């Protein structure tokens with residue numbers, strides 16, 4: 001693991017050039033509260049320059065075949081894989097991830113897999129069957145046939161959240177580039193340094209202007225990308241509140257939008273489910289990355305017959321969720337990203353207590369220097385409580401009892417969110433019956449494991465559109481139908 005040089009100079013990337021900004025802001029390690037670097041403070045003008053550079057690079061990039069573009073993405077994957085082992089310490093310091101998460105998920109796994117997956121060309125056109133067209137004032141009688149093509153959307157602004165910086169960016173730019181778009185990456189302000197490193201590698205592989213990177217602490221940079229006509233599409237992952245602002249601002253220039261937003265995952269347990277398996281599933285995500293994961297099953301909807309045993313079992317497993325220094329191999333729950341986020345989650349927990357929820361475990365601040373929150377379990381919750389309705393994005397799980405499958409579905413769907421939900425039932429048929437009634441973009445049955453190439457995205461306030469797999473390519477494209485007489 002490489003040492004971090006606090007005084008290292010970091011630049012943004014515009015049109016193939018590294019630009020060193022006049023102003024900087026501090027990046028803080030949430031584990032220690034120490035400053036680990038000074039990130040560049042880009043301005044709205046930089047955002048407009050990056051969008052213009054991406055627009056200029058678009059014509060020649062989209063003129064390549066998908067095979068040619070995918071070959072370059074494959075070379076990028078090779079170069080990233082060679083370099084990124086050295087980024088683990090940096091990513092851990094800026095995100096607060098535990099060693100295991102940093103090594104196996106932040107700087108590996110999906111981060112590399114996305115580039116590999118989209119280095120394989122896909123056939124995107126689809127023939128139209130011939131249809132009879134009667135003679136009219138417009139044209140003589142004929143059979144009309146055609147083809148449906150997928151054209152790139154254009155310049156894509158990729159605006160991402162802080163929780164998995166590299167994975168979030170890779171998941172957007174790999175399909176966008178394969179489809180023939182050029183990109184401007186705007187990572188979250190809290191942990192952008194590894195993205196700058198990624199940009200340096202990509203700049204050596206892609207033609208200038210195809211990949212641009214902007215970093216700054218203020219929302220103005222992202223907002224400028226959303227407003228400018230040079231950007232055709234915004235691919236946003238983040239909170240539903242910011243997503244709504246982007247939709248509103250992007251409407252003026254008719255932006256194409258891919259919105260991957262917040263979640264408040266329901267996990268339904270029937271009376272005949274395997275309680276141990278369900279508790280194991282909840283426990284493995286409860287403190288995972290300190291609860292900063294949009295797909296976590298944080299709303300447990302448990303049949304009254306297994307309600308008490310479930311709470312007792314969750315209490316027992318919580319004792320094994322060691323909170324501590326993210327650099328120690330034994331730590332399972334590290335810090336959350338910032339002091340202000342820690343304060344927000346604490347206020348959230350307090351609101352549940354004020355509303356009458358019972359604290360089964362947690363609820364108190366661990367005595368440590370970093371931004372830590374103890375895994376917290378709130379029972380006796382009711383659907384109207386803020387802690388049940390809103391996303392915590394911290395290690396907080398709420399539990400509610402239900403009286404049968406229909407009641408469970410009603411409680412699960414009583415949410416503004418609909419990203420990822422889970423059903424644990426005595427058999428797959430029953431779990432499937434319940435699962436397909438849930439207003440949720442993704443549902444896992446008797447497991448918390450996602451299908452990595454399933455279309456991913458949300459119902460309701462959890463988003464618009466789907467990414468991953470072939471759906472990822474479609475998301476970054478315009479549909480074009482071409483027809484002719486056969």
Ligand code: NAD
Pocket residue numbers: 159160161162163186187188189218219220221222223226237238239240242243245246260261262263293294391393419462463
């Ligand atoms: P956030 O919404 O605060 O910020 C996300 C990004 O938007 C950042 O880069 C930020 O700088 C930028 N931004 C802020 N205001 C903007 C504006 N007016 N115009 C343009 N850009 C703007 O989110 P966060 O705190 O970084 O991440 C946590 C949220 O992300 C949670 O709600 C979580 O559920 C969600 N999330 C969703 C998914 C998913 O796939 N659905 C994945 C990860 C995280």
